[in-house]
Amino acid sequence: MLNPLRTEEEAFRFLLYAIAVITVIVAIILIARAIF
Amino acid sequence: MEAASIAHAVHGEHDHHGPPPANHSSRVEPQLLGMLLFIISEIMVFGAFFTAYFFIRVANGDPWPAHGTTLPVLPTLFNTFILVSSSFTMHWAQTGIKNGNRFALKAGILTTFLLGCTFLFLQINEYANIGFAPQNGAQQTIFYSLTGLHGAHVTIGLILLLLVCVRAFRGHYTPEEHRGVEIPGIYWHFVDVMWIVVFVTVYVI
Numbered sequence: 617m618l619n620p621l622r623t624e625e626e627a628f629r630f631l632l633y634a635i636a637v638i639t640v641i642v643a644i645i646l647i648a649r650a651i652f
Numbered sequence: 653m654e655a656a657s658i659a660h661a662v663h664g665e666h667d668h669h670g671p672p673p674a675n676h677s678s679r680v681e682p683q684l685l686g687m688l689l690f691i692i693s694e695i696m697v698f699g700a701f702f703t704a705y706f707f708i709r710v711a712n713g714d715p716w717p718a719h720g721t722t723l724p725v726l727p728t729l730f731n732t733f734i735l736v737s738s739s740f741t742m743h744w745a746q747t748g749i750k751n752g753n754r755f756a757l758k759a760g761i762l763t764t765f766l767l768g769c770t771f772l773f774l775q776i777n778e779y780a781n782i783g784f785a786p787q788n789g790a791q792q793t794i795f796y797s798l799t800g801l802h803g804a805h806v807t808i809g810l811i812l813l814l815l816v817c818v819r820a821f822r823g824h825y826t827p828e829e830h831r832g833v834e835i836p837g838i839y840w841h842f843v844d845v846m847w848i849v850v851f852v853t854v855y856v857i
Binding site: 621622623624625627628630631634635638642645646 | 680684687688691736739742743746747833834835837838841842844845848849852856857
């Protein structure tokens with residue numbers, strides 16, 4: 617993924633990737649908050 | 653004599669009047685490069701607003717949201733799903749025109765536009781009912797600034813989508829030439845990614 621905004625298709629794939637990564641980060645933060 | 657032949661050679665390279673054609677790399681089309689650089693500058697603008705947000709919350713240690721205020725997380729989560737689904741319809745339109753499917757292009761663009769309008773309407777409705785104003789405090793200011801900056805981007809995206817929609821219904825775009833759909837699409841996905849970041853930082857975390 618040299619440039620995720622080279623085509624609409626790659627931009628859309630980047631959106632899905634961003635959603636997945638952000639969901640994981642938020643889940644980790646919320647779980648850590650619940651535990652500690 | 654020599655000077656004249658050089659002048660002729662130079663003239664021969666540029667038959668047309670006006671400035672020479674702009675140089676561009678073979679790897680990235682100028683239109684895509686323009687949108688990419690624009691998006692990079694947009695990320696910097698959003699970064700400035702996020703800096704203010706994190707300064708208030710982390711460096712200053714102020715409560716979030718401010719005492720006596722609540723943020724409508726569930727309605728905004730619903731609104732987030734609306735915006736995310738508009739990226740799927742945008743992609744549907746894009747793959748549609750690539751495959752020569754004009755129905756998918758028109759239906760996809762129109763649905764994307766309507767979903768975007770719904771998002772903006774719900775956001776404005778949230779402002780009207782949220783119960784605090786930008787001048788009430790630092791947290792309220794940055795809440796309106798971040799969501800308002802994003803709302804401005806949705807508005808610009810909707811104007812682009814409206815233009816694409818009108819052109820699509822008038823028979824423009826082909827499987828070979830559909831850059832006019834592709835580049836607003838990239839912008840729309842950017843607006844969507846940015847909303848997810850704004851939603852997570854402002855409403856969830």
